[in-house]
Amino acid sequence: MILTKLFREFFNSERASGIVLICCTIFSLVATNIFPPYLEFWHLQFAGHHITHWINDGLMTIFFLLIGLELEREVYIGELSDLKSAILPVLAALGGMLFPAALYYLANANGGNLRGVGIPMATDIAFALGALSLLGNRVPSSLKVFLTALAVIDDLGAILVIAIFYTSTISWLNLGIAAGIFSLLIIFNRLKIHSGWPYLIGGVAMWYFMLHSGVHATITGVLVAFAIPFGDGKENTLSHKLQHFLHKPVAFIILPIFALANTSIPISGDFYYALGGAVSIGIFAGLLIGKPVGITLFSYATVKLKLSNLPTDISWKHILGAGILGGIGFTMSIFISLLAFDTEVLIDQAKISIMLVSTVSGLLGYFYLKSVLQ
Numbered sequence: 001m002i003l004t005k006l007f008r009e010f011f012n013s014e015r016a017s018g019i020v021l022i023c024c025t026i027f028s029l030v031a032t033n034i035f036p037p038y039l040e041f042w043h044l045q046f047a048g049h050h051i052t053h054w055i056n057d058g059l060m061t062i063f064f065l066l067i068g069l070e071l072e073r074e075v076y077i078g079e080l081s082d083l084k085s086a087i088l089p090v091l092a093a094l095g096g097m098l099f100p101a102a103l104y105y106l107a108n109a110n111g112g113n114l115r116g117v118g119i120p121m122a123t124d125i126a127f128a129l130g131a132l133s134l135l136g137n138r139v140p141s142s143l144k145v146f147l148t149a150l151a152v153i154d155d156l157g158a159i160l161v162i163a164i165f166y167t168s169t170i171s172w173l174n175l176g177i178a179a180g181i182f183s184l185l186i187i188f189n190r191l192k193i194h195s196g197w198p199y200l201i202g203g204v205a206m207w208y209f210m211l212h213s214g215v216h217a218t219i220t221g222v223l224v225a226f227a228i229p230f231g232d233g234k235e236n237t238l239s240h241k242l243q244h245f246l247h248k249p250v251a252f253i254i255l256p257i258f259a260l261a262n263t264s265i266p267i268s269g270d271f272y273y274a275l276g277g278a279v280s281i282g283i284f285a286g287l288l289i290g291k292p293v294g295i296t297l298f299s300y301a302t303v304k305l306k307l308s309n310l311p312t313d314i315s316w317k318h319i320l321g322a323g324i325l326g327g328i329g330f331t332m333s334i335f336i337s338l339l340a341f342d343t344e345v346l347i348d349q350a351k352i353s354i355m356l357v358s359t360v361s362g363l364l365g366y367f368y369l370k371s372v373l374q
Contacts (some may be wrong), residue, residue: 001333063227064221067152080149086310091307092323119333121286123159132325139369162339175215178220266348287327300317324364325362327360328365335359
């Protein structure tokens with residue numbers, strides 16, 4: 001399989017970003033627990049909201065824009081452009097969302113914390129691809145593409161979950177205005193307007209009204225991505241230029257800032273008691289067990305039902321390894337936990353669980369694939 005230059009760039013940026021995110025997380029945890037003003041900084045108010053809120057609702061919209069552009073690329077000329085090839089990662093991602101959600105639900109059915117059911121459904125692209133890339137040239141090209149497509153679809157699923165289940169009160173006026181702006185951007189697309197400024201200005205305006213609509217503002221990023229003309233996907237197209245431009249700022253500025261702001265967790269001496277709670281058990285079971293089981297079983301069923309084919313250069317052992325790496329939730333899981341719970345205790349409990357299980361999934365996936373790829 002021939003990997004496009006843009007895909008290799010995306011893969012390599014996510015690999016390096018994973019390392020940066022690890023460093024930021026460690027720094028944030030240490031700084032929070034030895035220097036209290038560090039935590040207070042993220043709660044400073046600016047224009048009516050604290051800094052963390054602007055990061056999660058503003059900067060992360062750019063992250064979702066990049067995810068949308070990558071998904072658009074996959075749909076037009078990538079792994080998802082051929083229906084039979086696309087079915088495998090699509091259904092694998094579906095299994096990787098349903099099984100974790102089911103396990104979380106079972107763990108919390110009597111606990112009243114069911115809003116967290118979306119937390120273990122997500123896969124962190126940066127960490128998953130980062131762990132895979134550490135294995136070097138031994139990794140088959142098809143496995144890289146499979147995991148990338150799976151993670152992107154998984155994130156799209158998480159975005160839909162956010163839009164549908166984590167929207168409380170809707171302002172139909174603001175939502176209608178946002179929809180109208182989106183329709184205008186689609187018209188720009190159809191008129192073959194290839195200047196970036198109309199989409200940038202329209203995207204900012206759409207974000208503002210989406211922010212005040214009750215639907216999470218980050219959804220704007222994905223919608224704007226699909227309004228941007230793709231053309232033939234070559235280097236002179238607006239979509240390609242924007243995706244190329246966003247890779248490094250997202251990987252080395254936006255995601256690290258998100259990690260610094262959202263992993264500033266005060267850890268008490270008895271924090272491990274909380275890990276026995278239903279929320280933590282659901283997150284651990286969902287990401288550590290549900291992800292690999294769901295991804296592998298749905299992939300196997302898809303091939304056995306002849307809906308798709310397994311690429312010739314990978315085996316079921318590779319698919320299982322990708323499923324284990326899918327248990328690295330981190331960015332998206334933390335993001336959903338912020339929407340799911342309204343108490344600092346539950347949010348911090350979820351964050352600690354996510355970081356621990358993501359670390360375990362990453363190490364297990366790495367060493368398992370290392371043994372398989374020898």
